[in-house]
Amino acid sequence: MAVADGATAPPRPEHDPDDVTWIEPPVCPECGALIxxxxxxxxxxxxxxxxxxxxxxxxxxxxWRLMPLPTRSPIPADIVAVRVRGIDPLPSEPVVPAHSMMCVPEWGEP
Structure with missing residues (x-):
């Protein structure tokens, strides 16, 4: 089911809390866009x-939608992605598209 939904990305890398080097946002290896x-x-x-x-x-x-994980604290500890299914959202309602929809691989220099 996860593969059918497009949930095939590798997990985020674990960062060392003592490491002070700059952390770059991840980019798509196919098209180079931020993800x-x-x-x-x-x-x-x-x-x-x-x-x-x-x-x-x-x-x-x-x-997709981003939902906070329920905790006892009012501050969300983490966020999970949930596929939008069942009830269709209103046309103007915001959703987060999967990167695969927008990915256009670079074909090299013209």
Whole structure:
């Protein structure tokens, strides 16, 4: 099910808290665009686009939402990506598209 949803990204690398080197945001190895990598509810990881779009502009198979994990604290500890299914969102409702929808591999220099 995770593969069908596109949740095939490698997990985020673990960072050493004592390491003070600059941390660059992840980029897609295919197209070089910035991506956001989030865990999913099925213990997999998904690459998402860095911005939200209206649901009308994102095909149904690529719609994701970011949800905070429930905790006892009012401050969210982590965020998971959840596929938008069941009830369709309103056309103007924001969703996060999967990066695979927007990925255009670089074909080299012209």
């Amino acid at each position: 956001r990598i989030y865990p999913t509810t099925c213990d997999r990881w998904v690459s998402l686009a860095p911005m939200e779009l209206p649901a009308k502009d994102v095909p149904e198979a690529f719609r």
